[in-house]
Amino acid sequence: MSPFLSTALMICLVALLASGILCLYRMCIGPKAADRAVAFDCVAAVFICIICVFCIRWNSVLYFDAVWILMLVGFLGSAAIAKYLEKGRVF
Amino acid sequence: MPTLTELVVAALCLSGTFLIVLTGVGLVRFPDVFCRMHAAGKAGTLGVILVVLGATVYFAGTEQDVWMRGVLAVFFQLLTAPAATHLLARAAYVCDYPLAERTAVDELRGYLPSRPDQVFNQE
Numbered sequence: 616m617s618p619f620l621s622t623a624l625m626i627c628l629v630a631l632l633a634s635g636i637l638c639l640y641r642m643c644i645g646p647k648a649a650d651r652a653v654a655f656d657c658v659a660a661v662f663i664c665i666i667c668v669f670c671i672r673w674n675s676v677l678y679f680d681a682v683w684i685l686m687l688v689g690f691l692g693s694a695a696i697a698k699y700l701e702k703g704r705v706f
Numbered sequence: 707m708p709t710l711t712e713l714v715v716a717a718l719c720l721s722g723t724f725l726i727v728l729t730g731v732g733l734v735r736f737p738d739v740f741c742r743m744h745a746a747g748k749a750g751t752l753g754v755i756l757v758v759l760g761a762t763v764y765f766a767g768t769e770q771d772v773w774m775r776g777v778l779a780v781f782f783q784l785l786t787a788p789a790a791t792h793l794l795a796r797a798a799y800v801c802d803y804p805l806a807e808r809t810a811v812d813e814l815r816g817y818l819p820s821r822p823d824q825v826f827n828q829e
Contacts, residue, residue, distance in 0.1 A: 619708040623716035627723040627757075634723075637730030641742070649739045649798040653746050656790065657729055660750045664726055667761040668719060676769050682758060683779040686786060693790035700797035 616674070624672050628665065635661040652696040659689035715764045722756030725749045737806035739798050747791035755780050 635658060642654035663685050666678050708716070732745025762776025800818055 617708045617712055620712040620716055623720055627719045630723045630727050634727045634730035637734050641733040647739070647803060649794055649801075649803060650742060652794055653739065653742050654733060656787075656794075657733055657746050657750055660729070660746075660754045661726060663754050664722065664757040667757045670761050671715065671719070671764050676765055676772050679761065679765075679772060679775055682761075683775070683782050686754075686779060686782045690786035690790050694793055697790075697793035697797040700794075700801050 616672075621672065624668050627668050631661055631664050631668065635665075648696065648700060652693055655696075656689055656693055659685055659692075711763065711767065715760045718756050718760030718763065722753040722760065725753030725756065729753060737808070739803050740795060741806060743791050743795050743798075747787060751783060751787040754783055758783070 638654050638657040638661060642651050642658065645651045645654055663682050666681055666685070670676060670679055726749070729745050729750040732749065733742050736742045736745055758776055758779050762773060765772040765776075796818070799814055805812065
């Protein structure tokens with residue numbers, strides 16, 4: 616791996632960490648449940664990106680399956696919270 | 707000297723990360739929950755897709771089946787992210803979450819039941 620790509624990946628990791636901290640801040644102060652659900656979605660997105668960046672950095676595809684599993688779990692979490700907010704009446 | 711693949715991977719990852727950072731900033735700064743969903747649903751989705759495509763392009767030459775897994779992940783993200791955002795926004799509107807003070811038009815007023823318990827009791 617060239618130093619160019621590893622530097623770019625380092626910048627990506629730091630920026631993703633900052634974005635995750637912002638999302639966690641919103642998850643802490645979010646006035647109601649829906650704000651926290653949105654923040655949870657964003658934390659899942661940040662996790663997916665971090666996994667991808669580490670896959671490239673470690674030159675291994677071991678964790679690549681976790682990407683779309685996390686996507687599906689994040690969708691299920693959001694749908695469950697929406698169903699809970701509407702008291703069981705989603706559609 | 708970086709190769710062409712590394713240039714493309716770095717460009718995809720950096721642009722996706724930029725969009726994710728915009729998502730975080732929008733989450734913190736936007737006034738109400740619907741604006742935050744706007745930031746999270748659009749910029750977050752495209753950011754994740756770009757970073758996953760970057761990893762896919764990086765491994766496409768060496769690993770055999772990663773190409774299909776990456777495209778599958780992008781497909782899942784395009785399929786689930788709008789649905790999740792729509793479900794959450796509808797639930798928040800039905801539960802009478804407050805709109806921002808600067809909201810000019812509320813086109814959903816009158817179309818959705820605003821008290822879920824009453825609707826629930828009518829059935």
